[in-house]
Amino acid sequence: MTGLKRCAAVSSWLLLGGAVLAHQGTAALAAAEYARLGWLFGTRFDLVAVTFVLATALIGLGVSARVAARASTGSVELRRLIRSGRRPCPAAVREAAAAVGLDGRVDVADSGEAFAVTYGLFRPRVVVGAGLAGVLSPAELSAVLAHERCHLRHRDPLRLLAARLLAGYAFWLPVTGWLADRLALRLELAADADAAERCGRGALAGALLKLGDTQPCPAMAGASRRGSLEARVAQLEGGKPARPRLARAKLAASACNLAVLLAAGTCCVGLSQALPGGVL
Amino acid sequence: MAEQGRQHRRERRDEHGGAPGPLGSLEAEVMGVLWRSNGAVSVRQAAAALNAGRDAPLAYTTVMTVMSRLARKGILSRSRAGRTFVYTPVAADAADIAVRGVLAEFGDAALARFVERVELDPQLHQRLRRLMEQRR
Numbered sequence: 001m002t003g004l005k006r007c008a009a010v011s012s013w014l015l016l017g018g019a020v021l022a023h024q025g026t027a028a029l030a031a032a033e034y035a036r037l038g039w040l041f042g043t044r045f046d047l048v049a050v051t052f053v054l055a056t057a058l059i060g061l062g063v064s065a066r067v068a069a070r071a072s073t074g075s076v077e078l079r080r081l082i083r084s085g086r087r088p089c090p091a092a093v094r095e096a097a098a099a100v101g102l103d104g105r106v107d108v109a110d111s112g113e114a115f116a117v118t119y120g121l122f123r124p125r126v127v128v129g130a131g132l133a134g135v136l137s138p139a140e141l142s143a144v145l146a147h148e149r150c151h152l153r154h155r156d157p158l159r160l161l162a163a164r165l166l167a168g169y170a171f172w173l174p175v176t177g178w179l180a181d182r183l184a185l186r187l188e189l190a191a192d193a194d195a196a197e198r199c200g201r202g203a204l205a206g207a208l209l210k211l212g213d214t215q216p217c218p219a220m221a222g223a224s225r226r227g228s229l230e231a232r233v234a235q236l237e238g239g240k241p242a243r244p245r246l247a248r249a250k251l252a253a254s255a256c257n258l259a260v261l262l263a264a265g266t267c268c269v270g271l272s273q274a275l276p277g278g279v280l
Numbered sequence: 281m282a283e284q285g286r287q288h289r290r291e292r293r294d295e296h297g298g299a300p301g302p303l304g305s306l307e308a309e310v311m312g313v314l315w316r317s318n319g320a321v322s323v324r325q326a327a328a329a330l331n332a333g334r335d336a337p338l339a340y341t342t343v344m345t346v347m348s349r350l351a352r353k354g355i356l357s358r359s360r361a362g363r364t365f366v367y368t369p370v371a372a373d374a375a376d377i378a379v380r381g382v383l384a385e386f387g388d389a390a391l392a393r394f395v396e397r398v399e400l401d402p403q404l405h406q407r408l409r410r411l412m413e414q415r416r
Contacts, residue, residue, distance in 0.1 A: 074386025081379055111379035112372040116394040129379070144394050205411035212395045212408075229395065233407050 009186070012179055013166070020060075020169050026265040027057030029272050036275065049267035056261065060169040067168040071161050075119055078109075082127060085110030090133040096141040100198065102126060102149050114211055116144045118151040121158045140207040143199035150191035160184060172257045174250040181244045185228050189241055192232050201236050208232065303377065306338075310346050311369065311377075314356065320366035323347055354380065 030053040089108045097106040107127045114135040116128045126148040133141060151157070163183045167176040196204050212229055231241035303311060313329045314321055321329075323344045331337040347367050350356040355377055356367045371377045383393070 070386055074382060077382045077386065078379075081375070081382060085375060109379045110373075110375040112376050113380055113383075115383065117383065147394055202412050202414045205408045205414075208395055209405070209408040209412060230404065233404060233411070236411050237407065 009179075009182070013163070013183075016166055016170060016173075016176060016179070019173075020166060023053075023057060023060070023170075023261070023265070026053050026268050030054040030057075030268050033268065033271055033275070046267060046271055049264035050271065052264045053261070053268050056172055060171060063168040063171050064165045067161070067164050071121075071164075075121070078117075078119055078127060082107045082109055087130045090130070092133040092138060092141060093128060093145075096138060096145050097126075099142055100146045100149050102145055102152070105152065106145070116148050116211075118148045118157055121155070121161060124152045124155060124157055126152060135210050136207055137203075139199060139203040140210065143195045143203040144207045144211070146198045147191045147195035147204070150194040151187065154187070154190075156187045156191070159187065172261065173254045175246065175254040178244060178246045178250060185231060185241075185243060188228060188232060189235050192235060196236060205233075205236055208236075303374070306342075306346050307350060308374075310343065310350065311355070311371075311374075314367065314369045315373070320359065320361065320368045322361070322364050322366050324364075326367070354384070 030050045033050050034054065085108070087108050087110050089106065093106060093108065097103055105125050107125055108130050109127050111129045112131040113129040114131040116126060116132060118124050118126050126145065128144075132144070136144065160180075160183070163180040167180040170176045192204060208229070231243070235241040309330060310326060313326050317325075317329070323340065326347060327338060327340050327343040330343060347356060348358075351358045351367060355369065355371050357370050358365050358367055360366075371380055
């Protein structure tokens, strides 16, 4: 990723964070106006604008709360299952973990499935399925753990969650979902580049081939993930990975919704200034 | 009452091929039969094993529905053997099902997974194989 593109990506997230804070501030004003005026707004437009700002903020908070609840339940459940499992860490996994600098940070889940996941927000850990060592060669196992080490070092689960919380709050801006997907792919590509550098492209490709090419569980398979694998393979080949494209309809809907919300927010602020003695 | 509500919600989610969460009682019985048998089992064989010693036998269609649901959740794999379908357990035990359930249900929430399981198209398969054969 060039410096300019990285700068644009960081600016987008900062802008989105600022927009969310501004929306929250306006929603607080709207709530205070409701408390002061009840339903006795001067015009119907004022009533609609204030209600709209307040409703979008409340729904946004609800969506974010749901994302946060799912993330924390997932982490807690996974930790509980790891603790209740009694599978010893296979020697191959222990050796590969020590080789890539993950000593003591890898758990084994009581599952025959071959998988590797980084979980936990502030003190992330890696968990692998007990079946992983049986499927991969030692070099491939090291490549998988090197990939997960990159996620762990950069606290990627926390970054992904922050992006999804923002995207959840700003559900009325469909462009935020696209930004979150782009970030997820960028983190995967960075972890792949790191793992390929340490363990070789061949080992990483072998691991992707063996772990990706299984009969999908219907609840887990998704078209976007297939696109992400395509981009990761392109990067391994030395080409330019295709990033998720922003559909024009999403861009147009985001611009339209933003304009409506800006108008409603301006009305809220104007109303608070017009009230004698202020709104608070 | 609350248990009935939970069961109803679980069944509604299962209809749409939901994540492999905790098993219902009949699902657990069916899985018990499949884990005890060595190899693939047809619906008729599973129904016969389930009905052995049962006062009110289960209908063939009930067993078929449960097994199809387990296949949709990714707990059983289904393949054709002649004119009938046979089922094989994918998950080794209840703990395995629980782990798969958490990954499927919360995998997109705050986890960074190495790779999601997808069916690779032949072209992608070939490209990965070429890369795999390279030394670096």
